[in-house]
Every structure is written in C-alpha cells, then in structure tokens.
Amino acid sequence: MYINELIDRAMKSKNPNLVFKNANIVNVFTHEIIIGDVAVHNGIIVGIGNYIGKTNIDLSGKYIAPGLIDSHVHIESSMLSPGEFAKAIVPRGTTTIISDPHEIANVCGLDGIEYILEATEKLPLNTYVMLPSCVPATNFENSGAVLKAKDLERYINHPRVLGLGEMMNYPGVIYKDKDVIDKLNMAYVNKKMIDGHAPRISGDGLNAYVLSGVSTDHECCEKEEMLEKLRLGMYILIREGSATKDLKNLISGVNSYNYQRVMLCTDDKHPEDLLKEGHIDHNVRLAIQNGIDPITAIQMATINAANCYKLDKLGAIAPGYRADIIVFDNLNDFNIEEVYKDGKLVGKEKIPLFNTENMNFDKVLKTVHLSEISKKDIEINIETENNKEKVNVIQLKPHSLITKKVIRAVSIKDKKFQYNKDDILKLAVIERHKDTGNIGIGLVENFKLKNGAIATTISHDSHNVIVVGDNDEDMINAVNKVIKMDGGIAISSSNEILESLSLSIGGLMSHKNIEYVDSKFSRLVDIAYNTLNVSKDIDPFLTLAFLALPVIPDIKLTDQGLFDVENFRFINIKS
Amino acid sequence: MYINELIDRAMKSKNPNLVFKNANIVNVFTHEIIIGDVAVHNGIIVGIGNYIGKTNIDLSGKYIAPGLIDSHVHIESSMLSPGEFAKAIVPRGTTTIISDPHEIANVCGLDGIEYILEATEKLPLNTYVMLPSCVPATNFENSGAVLKAKDLERYINHPRVLGLGEMMNYPGVIYKDKDVIDKLNMAYVNKKMIDGHAPRISGDGLNAYVLSGVSTDHECCEKEEMLEKLRLGMYILIREGSATKDLKNLISGVNSYNYQRVMLCTDDKHPEDLLKEGHIDHNVRLAIQNGIDPITAIQMATINAANCYKLDKLGAIAPGYRADIIVFDNLNDFNIEEVYKDGKLVGKEKIPLFNTENMNFDKVLKTVHLSEISKKDIEINIETENNKEKVNVIQLKPHSLITKKVIRAVSIKDKKFQYNKDDILKLAVIERHKDTGNIGIGLVENFKLKNGAIATTISHDSHNVIVVGDNDEDMINAVNKVIKMDGGIAISSSNEILESLSLSIGGLMSHKNIEYVDSKFSRLVDIAYNTLNVSKDIDPFLTLAFLALPVIPDIKLTDQGLFDVENFRFINIKS
Numbered sequence A, B: 001m002y003i004n005e006l007i008d009r010a011m012k013s014k015n016p017n018l019v020f021k022n023a024n025i026v027n028v029f030t031h032e033i034i035i036g037d038v039a040v041h042n043g044i045i046v047g048i049g050n051y052i053g054k055t056n057i058d059l060s061g062k063y064i065a066p067g068l069i070d071s072h073v074h075i076e077s078s079m080l081s082p083g084e085f086a087k088a089i090v091p092r093g094t095t096t097i098i099s100d101p102h103e104i105a106n107v108c109g110l111d112g113i114e115y116i117l118e119a120t121e122k123l124p125l126n127t128y129v130m131l132p133s134c135v136p137a138t139n140f141e142n143s144g145a146v147l148k149a150k151d152l153e154r155y156i157n158h159p160r161v162l163g164l165g166e167m168m169n170y171p172g173v174i175y176k177d178k179d180v181i182d183k184l185n186m187a188y189v190n191k192k193m194i195d196g197h198a199p200r201i202s203g204d205g206l207n208a209y210v211l212s213g214v215s216t217d218h219e220c221c222e223k224e225e226m227l228e229k230l231r232l233g234m235y236i237l238i239r240e241g242s243a244t245k246d247l248k249n250l251i252s253g254v255n256s257y258n259y260q261r262v263m264l265c266t267d268d269k270h271p272e273d274l275l276k277e278g279h280i281d282h283n284v285r286l287a288i289q290n291g292i293d294p295i296t297a298i299q300m301a302t303i304n305a306a307n308c309y310k311l312d313k314l315g316a317i318a319p320g321y322r323a324d325i326i327v328f329d330n331l332n333d334f335n336i337e338e339v340y341k342d343g344k345l346v347g348k349e350k351i352p353l354f355n356t357e358n359m360n361f362d363k364v365l366k367t368v369h370l371s372e373i374s375k376k377d378i379e380i381n382i383e384t385e386n387n388k389e390k391v392n393v394i395q396l397k398p399h400s401l402i403t404k405k406v407i408r409a410v411s412i413k414d415k416k417f418q419y420n421k422d423d424i425l426k427l428a429v430i431e432r433h434k435d436t437g438n439i440g441i442g443l444v445e446n447f448k449l450k451n452g453a454i455a456t457t458i459s460h461d462s463h464n465v466i467v468v469g470d471n472d473e474d475m476i477n478a479v480n481k482v483i484k485m486d487g488g489i490a491i492s493s494s495n496e497i498l499e500s501l502s503l504s505i506g507g508l509m510s511h512k513n514i515e516y517v518d519s520k521f522s523r524l525v526d527i528a529y530n531t532l533n534v535s536k537d538i539d540p541f542l543t544l545a546f547l548a549l550p551v552i553p554d555i556k557l558t559d560q561g562l563f564d565v566e567n568f569r570f571i572n573i574k575s
Helices: A002-010 A082-092 A102-108 A110-120 A149-156 A170-174 A178-189 A203-211 A223-231 A247-253 A271-277 A280-289 A294-300 A303-308 A472-484 A514-530 A540-546 B002-010 B082-092 B102-108 B110-120 B170-174 B178-189 B203-211 B223-231 B247-253 B271-277 B280-289 B294-300 B303-308 B472-484 B514-530 B540-546
Strands: A018-027 A032-041 A044-049 A055-058 A063-066 A068-073 A094-099 A126-131 A161-167 A193-196 A235-239 A262-265 A325-328 A336-341 A344-348 A388-396 A403-413 A424-430 A439-445 A453-456 A465-469 A488-493 A496-502 A555-558 A561-564 A569-571 B018-027 B032-041 B044-049 B055-058 B063-066 B068-073 B094-099 B126-131 B161-167 B193-196 B235-239 B262-265 B325-328 B336-341 B344-348 B388-396 B403-413 B424-430 B439-445 B453-456 B465-469 B488-493 B496-502 B555-558 B561-564 B569-571
Touching (some): A002 A032, A002 B178, A044 B203, A068 A235, A068 A262, A068 A280, A068 A303, A082 A094, A082 A271, A082 A280, A082 A336, A082 A344, A102 A110, A110 A126, A110 A149, A126 A149, A149 A161, A149 A178, A170 A203, A178 A193, A178 B002, A203 A223, A203 B002, A203 B044, A223 A235, A223 A247, A235 A247, A262 A280, A262 A294, A262 A303, A271 A514, A280 A294, A388 A555, A403 A439, A403 A555, A424 A472, A424 A555, A439 A561, A453 A472, A453 A540, A465 A540, A472 A496, A488 A514, A496 A514, A514 A540, B002 B032, B002 B044, B018 B325, B068 B280, B068 B303, B082 B094, B082 B110, B082 B271, B082 B280, B082 B336, B082 B344, B082 B514, B094 B303, B102 B110, B110 B126, B161 B170, B161 B178, B170 B178, B170 B203, B203 B223, B223 B235, B235 B247, B247 B280, B262 B303, B271 B514, B280 B294, B294 B303, B388 B555, B403 B439, B403 B555, B424 B472, B439 B555, B439 B561, B453 B472, B453 B540, B465 B472, B465 B540, B472 B488, B472 B496, B488 B514, B496 B514, B514 B540
Parallel strands (some): A018 A063, A126 A161, A161 A193, A235 A262, A388 A439, B018 B063, B094 B126, B126 B161, B161 B193, B235 B262, B388 B439
Antiparallel strands (some): A018 A032, A063 A325, A325 A336, A336 A344, A388 A403, A424 A439, A453 A465, A453 A488, A488 A496, A555 A561, A561 A569, B018 B032, B032 B044, B325 B336, B336 B344, B388 B403, B424 B439, B424 B465, B453 B465, B453 B488, B488 B496, B555 B561, B561 B569
16 A cells, blocks of 8 residues: 555655755644654655655755645736746746636637646646636627536546636626526535635625635735625635736735635736746735735645645645645745755756646647638728718726727718727727637727737637737738737737737647747837837737726627627617 | 525525524634624525514624534433434534544444434434444454444445544554555545544654544643644644543643634533533633633634534535524623524523434344353352462552553452452453353452442443442342343342443433433442442443453453453463
C-alpha cells in the first residue's frame, strides 16, 4: 500500500527524499511561525520536526508557506495558453488556480472546457475548473455555443471540476428562469459548489441568490457590501486584477473573526501586469501593505481558499498535504525565491524551471468561421431623404465600461452614413462562429481614433469579431487580418497592418510565451494611443472588448444590432 | 422545482410559513449579533431581514442561534435507545450529533450500525454516523463481531455516514497493520473523514498518524498536546462528558486564530448528567464560564463542527440552511428556552415536544447467547498442595481506569480458591455472543464489595457479561438475572436480586425513557455504595465496565483469561 511508504518516512525507519531544514514555517492552522524541518516524500509532506532526507535543503533564516491559490481566474484574460500561463504564474508562487473557462466556452462550448482540462492535466499547477454557467451571456447575441444544464452535467463529476461557475444571471435566479434553475439544481444534485457574481446585490434579492445555492462572491466593491454577504454565509473573494481592483476598498472590513471566510483572486490579469507585479503574490503583498497581518494574508491565499472549495490536502504545510511550497525572504516583503510543486523545484527567482508540451487540440483552433469581408458588409444604410440625420450613438465614459446612449446628427449621402471629423466612429460586430452573416453596425464617440481601425476577436462574452475605425478600408483590412490569423488583434492604418497579435486558440489565446505576447500587445497599445491617437481616458482593447456585452448599461452592440440595455431591446441606429 | 417556492418567499412574492421577528441573531460567520427577522419556509431558512410570515413569533429581547452539534458521541453510553436519547438532548438544544456506534457494533456488528441508522432516520435530530474502526478492540477477547474494511465499506456511502470512526489502534497505524491500513484506505478511496483517538501521541508518531488520513482528535488532555495537534492540521474536539472532562485544561489554548478548528463533544454522557447538566449546551456554558466569548463558544458548537465534518447547510442561520434554531435568554447564561428542528418547535423548557416510534429491530435484541451458569463455571482451580498460594491480583487505583498487577497469597482448599475477609474478590468475564463457553476468571482488590455481586453486560469493548462478587452464589444469581433480562445490570445480595436494569438493546440500551433509566440506575449505584459498601474511590459500574478492556494498563480480564497489558500476553492466575 502506498501509504505504508510514507508512514515509514514519518517514523524515520527510512529516509524521505527531501527535507527542508530549519525553515520558518508559516502555520496556517494556528497563525504561527514554527521553526523546524519539513520532510517530503513522493511529493507528499510526511512530517514536521527533525528529519534527515536523502536531499537536505538548509533554509535557515528563510520562510516557507504553502503554495498560493488564486480562487477565481479566467486563464483566457492572460491571452496565454494554459501551459504558458502556468510558466508565468507558478514561479510567482501560485500552485493552485480555480479557473472558469467562461471565455473559451463561449467560443468552443464543451470543447473549450475539455481543452482547459486537458491542457492543464500535466502542469505543475493544480487547476480546478468551475463550469461556465452563462454561455451565452444573453440571448441577444450569437456565441459559439449554448450550454444547458444537461451539457454541463457531462463534466460536473470530473475530478478537477468543483462546480458551477459564476452565476452572472442574477435576474435569472430571482425570476426563476428555467435554464438557470436547471443549472443550479444540477450543481446541487451533484453536491458541487456554485460561484456567485452579484455586484451591488443586497436585501431580499441577495437572500434569494444565496438561498439558490450560490456560496461565493468576487464582485464586492465596498466594505459594507462585503460584510452583508459574509453575514449571509457567502465566502468572499477579494479581487485584485488588471481590470478591477477591489482590495483597498475591502480590506478594512476584514477582521480576525471573519477573515477565514475571505480569500484572494485576480479574476482577469493581463500579461504586462503578470510580468510587472506578479500574480497572487502581488495581492498578498498589497494586503500586507494595507495593514493585514502577513500570516493572515497568506492564510487568505492558501488554507481559506482550500477550505472554501473543499480542496483536500492543499493549502497547508502538514502531514499528508501535497508538497506545494514557496520559499520567501521575510514576512513583510514576501519576495518568493523558490517554488516547489509536489516536492519538485519548479520556479526560482521568478523563472519557470519546467517545460510544457505543445498540445495540439484541434477543436479550439480555426474558430473564426468567416470569409473575408468587403466594404458593403459594413455600410450603414439610413432611410432618409436628408443629408443629415439624427442617430443613436454609443458614448464612452472615461475609465468605465458603462456607456451612454446619445443622439447625434450625422452626414448622410445616398442613404449611407458618411465619416466626418467629429469623432463619430463606426463600430461593427461580425458574427464569426456559425457564419450566419450577421453583422451588427453602430456608431461610437469618445474613442477618438484617427486614420485607422482596430479589430479583435476578444469581445465579451461571445467573442465575435469587433472592429472600430474611422474609415471602411482600415476596418476591412483589420478584420480580414484577424480572419487570416484565425483570431487575434490587428491594427490597420492607411490600409496597412501596423501590428497584429495572433490568438489562434479560440481567438483568445496565443501559443507563444508571455514575453512574446506582452511585447506584441504592448506595441499594439502603443500604436493605438500614439499612432491612432486613441483617447487616454479609455483602454483601447478592454473598452472595445466590452462594447459587445449587452448586460452592461446603457447601450451596446452585438452581432444582432444595437442594444438598449436599460430597456432590454434592440433599437435602430436611426433615432 | 422545489427551490422556486423558496425563492418566492425570499423575494416576498409569497409569505413564508414562519418568521422569527426581532431576534438577536447570533451570526456564526462574522461573530456578530444582528437584530432582525428570520424567515423560514418548508424547514429551510429563506431570508434574514424584514419579513412577515403566515405565523410570526416575536422574539424581541431573545437570542437565537443555530442548533447545537455534538461532534462525537456514543449514544450507547446514555443507556437509552436513539429515540429516547433524542428526547433527552434535543430539548437541550442539540439538533445534530456525530455518533460512533462503537459499542453496539461490538455486540451486533453491522446490524448494530444499521440499527442506529434506522432508529435515527425519522428523529428531529440530524444523526450522522462514523463507522466503528476497531471492532473488536483487540484480538484478546471475543466480541460479537469482527468488522473488516470490506464489511464497513457496505455503509461508507450511506448519506448519513461521514467516514471511519475513532481509530484507536494507533500502533496498528504506525506499524502498518494490514487490517488497519485497509480501513484507512477504504475511507480515503471513498473520500470520507477519519476520526482520531490519539491520547498523548506526539512527534514522529503523530506525524505518521495524521499522514495516514486521521483529521480529528478528541483525546487531548493538555493544552500543549492540543496545540501540537492543531499545528499538524487536526481538528480538535474538546471533550466534556460524564467520564472524562477536558474542557478546563484545554480552553486556555483556544485563541481567536485557532478556534475555528476547535469544537465541542461529550463522547460519553450518562443519564444522570444529561438530566442534571444538559448536553452540549452545558459544554457551551462551561466554556463561557471559563472565559471564552459566548459567540465563540456557540461557533465551536455549531459552524466549526459543520465545517470540519462538511455538513452542508447546517450550523448557521443563513439562507438555504436548515431551520434548526435554538432560542435562549442571554449570551452569558445561555439557557435554552425553545428548540426548532427544520422549523418545527420540538422542545420547550427542556421538555421534548415530539414522540418517537417504538422501533422493533430484532437484530439487536436477544443478544445474550448464554445458558444459565452454575457454581462450577466460576470456580478457580489452582494446582497446588498448599492451603496458601501466591496469585496475580488486579489492584484497582482510586479514580482511574488503570490497574496494577499485584501478587497476593490466598487460601486454597481442594485446589480451589477460597473467599476470605481480605477484600480479594472474584471477577469473571463470561463470553456471551457465540456461546463459546469461554469464562475468564480473576481476582480483584480495592473494589471493597461485601455480601453480594454485581453483574453487567456493559463491559468494554466486547460487552461480555462481567461479574464481581465476594461469594459464588450471588455472582451466579446476578449473572443469571442479566441473562434472563437479555442484558442489563443486576445486583444480588444474600442470593436475592436487590435491583436490576434491563438493557435489552444489545445489552447496552433500554427502551425506557431517561427518567426511568436514571432512577433505576441511581438505585443501583446507591445499593452498590450503601448496601454492598463498594469503595467510594471507584465508580462501581464504570470501573467494572473497563476491567475487561485489554488495552488499558496494567492487568485486565477478558473472556479468554487474565491479560498482562504491559507485556501483551495472557498470564496464569497462579503467580
């Protein structure tokens, strides 16, 4: 029996493979630092105390803690394949993630989920999956897949699937939408978790939402919101990622009585930030800088997440636990110097010490099912006899994903919209999953782009091709480049592609490493701002990516047309 | 869908059945008191806030908390059937127990486990079961059953079975006894818990024990012992029962960082103490009296146990949780006035408000498989030509289960032991499960009984008939009474039965209520001390019950003979 070999090592009748000697061990059960040896055999911690191993690593003066856990992350936001993502985050100390493959599932359906599961199978990163609960996000757009309860159920008992992913459809819960209830029930029947997503929900609605089985939330923005959710029994994931940063607002609500139900997550983190800041290690440092005791911060990033998600034998340094261990300098700086996964050194000085296989998983490749488009595909036809007409325009707000519906008079010639110099740009969303020929066309202001176009397959949540431009030629050129790359991002100016990034995995992720993706993407950002003069009040790619999501107010564009989010209906471009 | 009805009540589109109005609600997630209403529908808590129900109970000034959890208890120690046990403890606030049917399983094997599961099925008491891991306790006695891993596996996935019960065989773990490892592995493979039992185990041995999968311990006597176990990741159950009282020794080791891994249990509690003190409510009060914050004490008796044992939707007052709720007067006195189980009032002012069916479960009845015994069955034959001979005697120590082997010279006539006036009593253990005819006979001093005999089927762990006396006639009379009752306790003096208590369920439990059992048992104790003059330094029945357990030093008696625990071998009565 396998356990016998381990017992022999704990009892010292045989030597364990590896012993960390004289370490300051962060004890996440008792909130203490214990000085001692940690014996590891076959990837399992077998004893704490005084041990001698076949290999002995003296850690006098150093600290060790359990490997860190990101309790909610979309790998796709890194634009990296799971393997390259692991290379980026494992050396930063993350040894476990709870991922929600919401983006790739919107493109590839169950194949997308299967891809994430297969691509993470052999990584030195425990990758758990929450099944995306909202594919598609709404009925007002065409995504690559529609996932019902019975579809998701095929994966619910996969050993690394923990439950149902963030239930964004809050109205669907409280109004008892059958599809939503079926999914909640499917998770319940299979005794699995349900992650929440309940920004600003409170009172009766929050009671109903929690009652429905949702047990976590990572969308709190304010301390009082967090406390209300904690009181109702929700676990709180404090999010600090690239797009959304909640830690400073929330951390003062964490106290010694409630912190064991609080953990840390990134949700979405971009390559540049991963390289500059790190991953969950950054969130731990930020918590410490904001007054949280270092051991408490480490507990939030380890055992608390393991307890919430019932991850057996993860998140602590104790007998029987997996030897996922980080070595760091001191409790205040928390600089992670070495990372061990299952007892093997996999990262040192932020450098990964492992390779990943290049996995070819055909079902997530060649996902842009579109022929090249031409000028007439993106014409805006407005039935009028005038040369000016009032139209509905999407107005961007600075540093916000919320838009405003405004009415503007635009020039018309031969019943067609005419570009002008007044910052009214053309926006198009081109359905790319089923080749329906659907193209939604609208107008946007405050993007402030000049002499060019930006096209991308990253457009939440359905990830159709979205393009913005001030002339049709560059729009067509950029879109056709994206089509040619089988997905990705392209910038065209004067009918020339200035830069592009191929994202051939579902149009979302690259096979290349983080340094390559970051340098390409940084150039794209630089060109957008400095060559195309995109407004500094917005993020060119993030803003564009969310212009197609018809759940964020006030007005959005899907492949089916202009959508008035407030009134929950499509509207004409002509006002 | 069932959940829809509940959501309607949370959202106030329909009225819930029951609302507790204006209560001081103990919030076990945030360690706060929140004033508000608790809405309950179909036994489930649907919302906290402002609600109006079909029935409304004003609790202004009162406190409510989740129903209490006894995290480790042997129902059998109460000498009550599960139904009568529930009637005794539910009105005291206990709505959930984690029981280990170790005693009845030693008598009836799997039938004993099945009995506990069936008899608790419909009670207003959530009864979870840990499968007894050590039946029989040793190979040096005949019990009613031998339970191997494959036997236990038949019940491991029962919805109310949480795992493997207290692994008392610590040497079996560290020396990798195949049967023990098989049981541990069976629990591991089925993803179930393993309860521990590791008095005074520390260091490498504790590492090995924890490594083997054991995750709880309820045997700590000292604070340092508790802290060492907490550091290794064990959950600690602070025990305060009838026989063993650890709370005062341990409670000062509990702090705001580690208390969430600490809970409360009784282990064994006798009828008299249940009536006088209560159940887990007593342990909560005792914790408060010893300096623990009342909310912390309640958390230990509710959510901490639910978290440890992964009891979903138990142990808190929050949406989706079962409406197991106690109403009490104030935080310091913690007098429980009402108990609700699944939203129904089941106890008021310590009185049960429910009935239980009398379950006839034949397989745990008529378990004394013995014919009447006679004088020659309990003769002690000593091969000698002298009228005095040196013999091994079990010496009792005051207030302890540990005995000492002493050598005494006793009178012999016709090669037979002769009673004298020197407090050397005869002790016999009569195998009663398989009618093997095995009778172990020994001698005991410091019991100090005069002119009579006490016989009982409660004799740990195999529960053979054990009898002690100063003359053969009373011993035979008492034993034959126990046989006639199909199990129980009897006292004989001058060949007359002075008092008896029938324990027809496995020879361990009565069908009668707690008041009856307590009054009978109290009389037995009174007669033992005051008529038979048993030493006040011992507990007549507890001491007798443990004289047959060959794992407690130094010398014990099983049905197979006199056992030297130190040297782990049988010895002759003749020294």
